[in-house]
Structures are given as C-alpha cells and as structure tokens.
Amino acid sequence: MAGLNLRFTEEELDSLRQRAEAEGRSMQSFAHDAVMTAINERARLFNEAAAHVLRASEELNRRLA
Numbered sequence: 531m532a533g534l535n536l537r538f539t540e541e542e543l544d545s546l547r548q549r550a551e552a553e554g555r556s557m558q559s560f561a562h563d564a565v566m567t568a569i570n571e572r573a574r575l576f577n578e579a580a581a582h583v584l585r586a587s588e589e590l591n592r593r594l595a
Contacts, residue, residue, distance in 0.1 A: 536561070546560065
C-alpha cells in the first residue's frame with residue numbers, strides 16, 4: 531500500500547492527536563478517514579451540481595438535438 535507523509539504544525543498535530551484519542555482511534559486512521567471524507571464530499575458536490583445543470587438545461591438540450 532502506498533504511503534504519504536504529511537507535515538503539521540505542533541498545534542495541528544496536537545489537535546489531531548486529541549480528536550483521534552477522543553474517538554479511540556489512531557492518528558493515522560483518523561487522518562486517513564478525514565481525507566477520504568473530504569474527497570468523497572467533493573465528488574458528491576460535483577455530481578450534485580452536474581445533475582442540477584443537466585436538469586436545468588434539459589429543455590434547451592432537447593430543442594437543440
């Protein structure tokens with residue numbers, strides 16, 4: 531499995547440590563899931579916006595076809 535090194539300020543690292551500990555998880559697991567959640571959320575927002583544009587332009591596309 532590929533890896534990634536991340537750099538944090540001391541304050542950021544302390545916050546990460548505290549959140550991970552509060553959830554009973556490792557910092558690595560917590561950080562991994564946070565990144566994946568951000569990636570998935572961006573994809574969801576993009577798909578939602580694309581669907582909206584398709585719905586909004588459906589009539590125009592039909593007339594142009």
